[in-house]
Amino acid sequence: MAEIRIERVNKRFGDKVAVRDISITISDREFLVLLGPSGCGKTTLLRAIAGLGMADSGRITIGGQDVTYLPPGQRQISMVFQSYAIFPHMTVRENIGFGLQMNKVDKAETKRRVTSAAELLHIEDLLDRRPSAMSGGQRQRVAVARALAMKARVLLMDEPLSNLDALLRLEMRAELKRLLADVDATTVYVTHDQIEALSMGDRVAVMRDGEIQQCDAPNVVYESPSNRFVGSFIGNPPMNFLEGTIRRTGDGVVVAAAQHDFSPVPEVQPLIRALSGDRVTLGIRAENMETLPEPGPDTVAVRVEVIEPLGAQNLLTVYVGGHRLKVSTHPSVPVTIDQELHIRFPAAQIRWIDPATDKVLYTP
Numbered sequence: 057m058a059e060i061r062i063e064r065v066n067k068r069f070g071d072k073v074a075v076r077d078i079s080i081t082i083s084d085r086e087f088l089v090l091l092g093p094s095g096c097g098k099t100t101l102l103r104a105i106a107g108l109g110m111a112d113s114g115r116i117t118i119g120g121q122d123v124t125y126l127p128p129g130q131r132q133i134s135m136v137f138q139s140y141a142i143f144p145h146m147t148v149r150e151n152i153g154f155g156l157q158m159n160k161v162d163k164a165e166t167k168r169r170v171t172s173a174a175e176l177l178h179i180e181d182l183l184d185r186r187p188s189a190m191s192g193g194q195r196q197r198v199a200v201a202r203a204l205a206m207k208a209r210v211l212l213m214d215e216p217l218s219n220l221d222a223l224l225r226l227e228m229r230a231e232l233k234r235l236l237a238d239v240d241a242t243t244v245y246v247t248h249d250q251i252e253a254l255s256m257g258d259r260v261a262v263m264r265d266g267e268i269q270q271c272d273a274p275n276v277v278y279e280s281p282s283n284r285f286v287g288s289f290i291g292n293p294p295m296n297f298l299e300g301t302i303r304r305t306g307d308g309v310v311v312a313a314a315q316h317d318f319s320p321v322p323e324v325q326p327l328i329r330a331l332s333g334d335r336v337t338l339g340i341r342a343e344n345m346e347t348l349p350e351p352g353p354d355t356v357a358v359r360v361e362v363i364e365p366l367g368a369q370n371l372l373t374v375y376v377g378g379h380r381l382k383v384s385t386h387p388s389v390p391v392t393i394d395q396e397l398h399i400r401f402p403a404a405q406i407r408w409i410d411p412a413t414d415k416v417l418y419t420p
């Protein structure tokens with residue numbers, strides 16, 4: 057069992073708080089992704105788990121053992137870095153076997169593990185080459201093979217694909233996911249690429265300014281963000297936001313935004329009614345609006361400003377009542393610049409956000 061428990065971990069560099077009071081439990085064999093913009097503290101948290109940078113306070117356990125102050129070598133972890141960190145003067149075979157040799161694993165077992173890791177990564181033909189004569193993708197495979205050969209209980213990966221070109225990155229993403237599903241390790245994977253995070257993680261922890269904003273399964277983080285930041289950071293395009301004015305009626309509320317009156321679903325009515333001010337923010341994803349050629353009940357008229365054909369969909373930028381929205385449509389739907397379109401916002405797809413705290417009021 058290699059459950060990782062992080063309890064109230066803090067880390068500062070001078071005045072800068074890099075990790076603020078983070079608590080999270082990563083289950084045995086789980087694949088957890090730490091996702092967030094540059095400087096949000098992902099690497100600092102990963103290094104605290106690795107023992108490469110001690111936490112200032114808090115506690116970290118791996119498999120029930122308190123490792124907070126243990127050096128990296130005693131934590132039974134292996135790591136893959138963005139820079140690969142492989143030795144140029146050693147062959148691929150020596151690189152993959154390096155950690156095993158340091159851990160005094162016997163020669164026969166080292167040979168067996170090096171061969172098996174090289175086969176998994178499809179680099180068995182490169183075993184006698186030196187990394188200086190290899191492509192970036194091949195070097196990355198060596199770094200992953202070296203980490204897997206250790207058969208560590210925890211695998212820590214810091215942006216392992218970010219030095220690869222786009223196509224190779226896509227290939228390696230799927231390959232790593234397949235490989236890691238068969239490995240017994242608990243994995244923590246750092247990236248700032250939200251597509252990578254959503255496609256690979258069992259859960260995604262979205263970080264900002266040293267704190268975890270939300271940690272959930274990829275579809276939950278996408279569909280039910282806990283706050284405005286998560287809605288805007290996850291998804292391409294980001295979630296649309298409309299500023300609305302609350303009108304309290306006899307038994308509920310109506311929200312005016314983008315020249316339209318919205319009726320929130322019954323579960324949300326009392327939550328909006330309880331807000332102190334008269335403002336509320338609506339969040340809706342590009343693919344969750346219905347576009348209609350003619351006006352209908354509950355539609356909003358918008359003007360098409362930009363059409364971006366993306367193959368499987370057209371991404372429209374439309375203008376309505378001081379707001380610009382991104383709307384996805386199927387390429388078979390005819391659309392022209394400056395055309396008037398009619399958009400329906402399905403009530404169940406709208407996320408309601410308190411502008412004072414940026415928190416989503418209700419998660420279906």
Ligand code: ATP
Nearest residue numbers: 069072074092093094095096097098099100101248
């Ligand atoms: P990136 O995606 O750019 O690697 P990150 O989310 O991994 O970013 P960290 O590297 O953990 O972020 O850094 C968090 C904050 O701590 C940043 O403001 C960074 O400048 C600061 N920081 C990190 N390491 C150090 C250090 N050794 N000395 C001083 N400040 C540091």
